[in-house]
Amino acid sequence: MKFKELGLSENILKAIYDLGYNEATYIQNACIPIILNNRDILGQSQTGTGKTAAFGLPLIEKIKKSEGKRKPQALVLSPTRELSLQVSNELRKFSKYIEGIKVVTIYGGTSFQEQIKNIKQGCEIIVGCPGRVLDHLEKKTLKLDECNLLVLDEADEMLNMGFREDIEKIIEFIPETRQTLLFSATMPQAIKDIASNYQKDPLFIKNPETKLTGSTITQLGYEVAQKDKEKVLIQALEIRKPKMAMIFCNTKKMVDDLCAQLVSLNYPASAIHGDMKQEARTKVMERFKKGQINYLICTDVASRGIDVNNMDMVINYDLPQENEYYVHRIGRCGRAGKQGVAITLFNPKEKRIINDLEKITKSKINIEDLPTKEMIDKVIFEQIISDLKESLNIKTDKKINKLVLDLIKNENLDVNELLLALINKHYSKNTIEVVQAPIKLNSLKSKTRKKVSIKISVGSKDKVEVNHIVCAISEATGLNSKDIGKIKIFNTYSIAEIPEDIKNQIIKKLNKTTIKNKKIEVSLEKAKKSKRQR
Ligand code: ADP
Ligand code: MG
Numbered sequence: 001m002k003f004k005e006l007g008l009s010e011n012i013l014k015a016i017y018d019l020g021y022n023e024a025t026y027i028q029n030a031c032i033p034i035i036l037n038n039r040d041i042l043g044q045s046q047t048g049t050g051k052t053a054a055f056g057l058p059l060i061e062k063i064k065k066s067e068g069k070r071k072p073q074a075l076v077l078s079p080t081r082e083l084s085l086q087v088s089n090e091l092r093k094f095s096k097y098i099e100g101i102k103v104v105t106i107y108g109g110t111s112f113q114e115q116i117k118n119i120k121q122g123c124e125i126i127v128g129c130p131g132r133v134l135d136h137l138e139k140k141t142l143k144l145d146e147c148n149l150l151v152l153d154e155a156d157e158m159l160n161m162g163f164r165e166d167i168e169k170i171i172e173f174i175p176e177t178r179q180t181l182l183f184s185a186t187m188p189q190a191i192k193d194i195a196s197n198y199q200k201d202p203l204f205i206k207n208p209e210t211k212l213t214g215s216t217i218t219q220l221g222y223e224v225a226q227k228d229k230e231k232v233l234i235q236a237l238e239i240r241k242p243k244m245a246m247i248f249c250n251t252k253k254m255v256d257d258l259c260a261q262l263v264s265l266n267y268p269a270s271a272i273h274g275d276m277k278q279e280a281r282t283k284v285m286e287r288f289k290k291g292q293i294n295y296l297i298c299t300d301v302a303s304r305g306i307d308v309n310n311m312d313m314v315i316n317y318d319l320p321q322e323n324e325y326y327v328h329r330i331g332r333c334g335r336a337g338k339q340g341v342a343i344t345l346f347n348p349k350e351k352r353i354i355n356d357l358e359k360i361t362k363s364k365i366n367i368e369d370l371p372t373k374e375m376i377d378k379v380i381f382e383q384i385i386s387d388l389k390e391s392l393n394i395k396t397d398k399k400i401n402k403l404v405l406d407l408i409k410n411e412n413l414d415v416n417e418l419l420l421a422l423i424n425k426h427y428s429k430n431t432i433e434v435v436q437a438p439i440k441l442n443s444l445k446s447k448t449r450k451k452v453s454i455k456i457s458v459g460s461k462d463k464v465e466v467n468h469i470v471c472a473i474s475e476a477t478g479l480n481s482k483d484i485g486k487i488k489i490f491n492t493y494s495i496a497e498i499p500e501d502i503k504n505q506i507i508k509k510l511n512k513t514t515i516k517n518k519k520i521e522v523s524l525e526k527a528k529k530s531k532r533q534r
Contacts, residue, residue, distance in 0.1 A: 006032040008057055011097035016057070019093060020281055025050035030205045032058050035181065040199040043183045045207035046324050051183050052090045055151050060095045062149060063124045070102070070122025072142070074149040075174065077130050077167060079157040081107040087153060088127045101125065106142075108132040116141045130158060130166035137173045148178045155184040155191055164190065171198050217334035219365040221344045221354055225438040226471040227514070229345050230261060233317060235371060236343050237267065237295070238432045239379050242313035244288070247297045248329050250318040253465055258317065259297045265431065269295040273302040300325045308332070316344040319353055323360050348438050349474050349481070373434045377427075384426045443478025444506065446499030451485040453525040454507060456494045458515050464489060468515055469496055476513040477506050495525055 001024050003016050024032070027045045034041055035058035045051055059074050076091075078084045088105040095101040104118045106128030112135075119126075119142055126133070126142070136142035150171065152158065158167060180199045184191050195202055224232045233247070249255045252273045259271035270284045270293045287293045289308060300320065311333040320326045326344075334340025344365060346354055358365050371379075408415065458464045466487045473496065474481050485497025498506050503524065510522040 001029045003028075003057075007036050008032065008061060012057055012060060012094060015094050015096050016053075018096070020276070021053070025054070027051055027205065027207050028054045028057070031055065031181075034203055034205075035059075035179070036061060038179055040179055040202035041181045041183075041205060042195045042199065042202040043181070043205045043207075044185070044187050045183065045205075046185050046322070049207050051153065052087055053094070055153070055181050055183065056087070056091050056094050059125070059149060059151065060091065060098065060101065063095075063098075063101055065100045066122070066124065070100075070124060071146040072104075072119075072123060072126045072144055073147060074125045074151070075133070075144060075147050075170075076125070076127040076151040076153055077133065077158065077163075077170065078127060078153045079129065079161055079163070081109065081129060083154065084127050084129055091125060091127065103127060106132050106136060108135075112136075112139075112141070130163040130170060134166045134170050137170060144174045147174050150174055150178050150180045152180075152182045152184075152194070155182050155194070156186045156188060157184075159188075159190050164194075167194070168198075217330055217340045217342050219330065219342045219344070219361075219363060221346060221365045221367045222370060223348060223351065223367065223438060224345050224370065224435065226347055226468075226475055227517075228435045228438075229317060230258070231433045231435045232345055232370065233258075233315060234265070235376070235432050235435070236313075236315060238430075239371065239376070240313065240341065241383075242311075242341070243291065243294060244308070244311045245295050245313035245315060246303065246311050246329070246332060247295055247315045247317050248303070248320070249297065249299060250321055251465070251467070252299060254318065254467075255297050255299055255302075257463070262295065262297070267295060268293050269297060272296055272298040276302075300328070303329070303332075312340055314340070314342045316342070319344065319346055319350050323353075323356055326357050327361060347471070347475065349478070370435050370437055376430075376432050376434060380427060380430050380432065381423065384423050387426075388423075438475070443480075444502050444509075446479070446483050446502050448499055448501045450500040451497040452500045452503050453495050453497055453527065454503070454510075455523050455525040456496060456510070456515070457492075457521040458518055459490045459492045459494050461491050462516055462518055464494060464516055469494055472513055472515045472520075473498070473506070473510065476509045477502075479506065 003013055003021065003024050006024060006029065008016075027043060027049050031041055031043060031054040035055065043051065043054070055076075059076075063073050076087055078087055084105050084107050088103045091103050095103075102121075102123040103125045104115070104123040104127070106115050106126060108129060108131050115132075115136070119136070126144075126147075133142065137144065152167065158164075180202070182191070182195055182199065182202070222232055237245070247258065247269075249258060252275060255271045255273050259269055262269040270287065272281055272284055276284075284293065284296070285308070288296050314330045314333045316326070316329060320329060330340075330342035333342060344354065344357075354365055354367070407413075408418070456469065466489060469487050469489075470481050470484055473479055473484055479498075483499050487494060487496045507522050507524065510520065513520060
């Protein structure tokens with residue numbers, strides 16, 4: 001459904017348009033009109049389903065222009081500082097065309113003074129973590145006596161973090177006439193208790209779990225080392241020749257890099273990501289639908305508004321960060337009875353995730369061996385021959401035919417030899433490379449949580465990102481990514497935290513490896529006195 005039909009006003013619709021959202025998600029469709037109608041909601045929906053806008057848009061709609069002193073009219077509680085900041089930013093984006101809406105974010109770990117100053121200056125919306133919000137309420141540096149809308153976002157997460165009591169205390173500070181919206185990915189008893197204690201006749205809204213429709217999607221998986229992914233992608237494109245394919249990466253940067261790489265190899269590819277203006281996205285989509293671009297490279301978020309569903313191939317270049325995304329991604333091919341292929345690339349460490357994906361989709365992902373030289377050659381020659389055969393249908397010119405045949409006769413050429421030379425010439429243009437399966441290594445295991453820092457001789461000037469470092473470490477050592485600590489990228493080098501007990505083995509293995517095709521040098525970084533958090 002379009003946002004236009006949900007009862008939102010023009011200024012908000014304009015902001016949504018700027019964000020590039022085309023259609024409302026299920027939870028947005030279901031919630032927005034109900035919230036506007038003042039009813040409480042108990043919403044259950046997985047991450048990534050658009051809950052922020054589901055409550056955020058009607059929340060903005062309900063804020064009244066303050067007359068006199070500006071006091072908070074809405075409070076959003078969220079489990080972490082990051083999420084609070086994220087929600088605040090979204091709310092600011094939603095309200096960019098409306099004057100007189102200020103959002104103040106409140107979280108622990110920083111000074112009270114700045115927050116108190118911001119609250120005192122007056123604001124309409126508070127977003128924050130329960131602990132610090134309660135602190136302010138108890139110190140009376142925050143008053144919620146005119147707050148008439150409370151949102152508990154990611155409620156199950158807040159309870160997991162032990163915020164139940166804080167939340168209950170906070171609610172006591174808010175007038176009973178308020179509207180209360182509660183969102184949670186899961187519905188344990190504790191959430192139901194909060195709902196029944198603090199909500200008034202809430203409407204329960206549940207996002208339907210996505211299921212794979214039909215069985216016209218062939219799911220394939222290739223186990224491949226990170227550094228070989230691009231070659232395996234090209235194998236898939238060259239061997240299967242999809243007319244419309246979507247290639248999913250997890251970050252904008254990856255999308256841009258991969259797109260630049262494919263374009264430089266003359267592949268008709270284009271990127272779509274959240275930073276692009278609506279107009280630019282629409283243009284790319286039109287070219288894709290017309291077949292002027294065959295490969296669309298995108299992130300999950302950017303793909304959400306895209307309304308092309310008859311893809312013949314979906315490629316998971318990166319494994320989806322949420323299992324649920326896998327279903328969204330591959331569900332875009334194999335619709336309307338069309339045959340679709342979903343190809344997933346994964347590295348040896350990610351094998352377990354493939355099993356999880358099979359479980360949630362209740363279907364099989366066939367792990368195939370990477371094609372051998374013989375297999376690749378066979379496919380390429382078949383393609384050349386079939387191209388030539390197709391050319392037999394082209395109407396030929398008698399005069400030219402005579403010329404050619406005369407030439408062959410006069411020069412005494414062998415037609416068979418000519419044909420083979422022609423085919424070989426085509427073959428020499430082949431861009432498919434053979435890729436070796438990743439080596440199974442004896443994984444290093446750590447028994448300590450103690451970390452030391454190492455210095456790696458590549459940095460942002462080598463276009464290295466955090467995920468490159470993580471992949472390189474786990475590929476070289478077999479180390480679980482949860483054993484890798486903080487990673488910081490500097491211009492010419494990077495610093496990574498690794499387990500103390502196996503530091504020497506790790507450094508030794510890393511010194512034999514490459515990142516972004518560059519041989520790296522790795523050494524122990526001397527510990528500096530930490531100034532943080534006294
Ligand atoms: P949740 O809170 O359910 O995990 P979010 O509200 O954080 O989900 O939304 C996930 C992502 O989807 C965000 O980047 C958001 O900008 C984007 N998004 C939300 N609604 C839409 C929509 N209707 N169309 C396109 N993208 C959307
Ligand atoms: Mg959320």
